[in-house]
Amino acid sequence: MVDEMTLSEAAQILGVTPRQAQRLAASGELGHTRRVGRTVVVAPAAVYRAQNNGTTSRGRPALPGTAWAALRLLSGGAAHGRREEHLAARLVTMSPIQIARFTRRRARITQMRVISRRAQRDLSDTITAAGLHPTGLMSPLITDWGLAGGRSEDVIDGYLYLGSDRTLRDLGLREEPGGRISLRILDEPLGSLPSAAVALDLMESMDSRARTVGRERLAQMIAVL
Known part of the structure; x- marks a missing residue:
């Protein structure tokens, strides 16, 4: 491509x-x-x-905080307070594509390339130490979900919180369309990545099998909410 x-x-x-x-x-x-x-x-x-992910469909996406609350609820988390109870009741009525549209602003996605050969050599350790949460076809969940692992080492997909004292250049990266490193930049730190986020990221994949598995998993999460 x-x-x-x-x-x-x-x-x-x-x-x-x-x-x-x-x-x-x-x-x-x-x-x-x-x-x-x-x-x-x-x-x-x-x-x-x-x-x-329903970007061109009607409906206003949630703010990041609400999106992550929704993903936590879909992943089996308990509702805290009336607001989250109402959110859970709303999620039950949604289809997977509606969930995708509702939560699509959970992070800012950017495609990256490494700046130098040295950065390429140290990239895995650098980005892991920075707190990357692997997702999509890089997630450890995919084996249990029936998808093949063993993706190319130079393909990275995950969520990352930079904070105010760090830039992507500090990690040896630069923004570039077509880059094989997909970083989903978070507004706030993330303790752990909800499985619903992985399902959504699979739904948005260019891999047709991954899209099917992501949609099926998300549908199951909605059904048991």
Whole structure:
């Protein structure tokens, strides 16, 4: 697959007008963008993610705090207070794609590449020490869920909280569409990653089998909520 595509190509995949694709890009829904001459290009992974998480459907997404509360409840966590009880009751009425749309702003997703060979060599240790929570096809859950492990070592997908005293460049990374490192930047630290988040990230994958498994797992979580 190509590393980048134009907004016109993205609009065709998403089934929207070029003007709508421009608005999605401007609002950050299509991840990192850049200009090549007079043309705006985006990463295909971000476009297919938007296609699979209900970005173009109607309905307002939740704020990050509410999104993570929803994911904790779906993962078997107890409701704390009336507000979370009402949230749980609402989640029961949703389909997997509606959950995906509702929680899609849980983190800011960016595609990265390493800056240097030295950064590449130390990347695994560096990013693990930084507190990465592996997700999607990098999650340890996928084996139990019937998906194959053993992904390429230079492909990384996970949630990360940077804080105010650290930048991605400090980790030896730079933002670039088509990069094989997907970081989901958190607004707040995350104690542990809810299994519902992994299911959602599988639903947004470009791997058709992963999408099916993620959707099935999320449907099961909704059913037992």
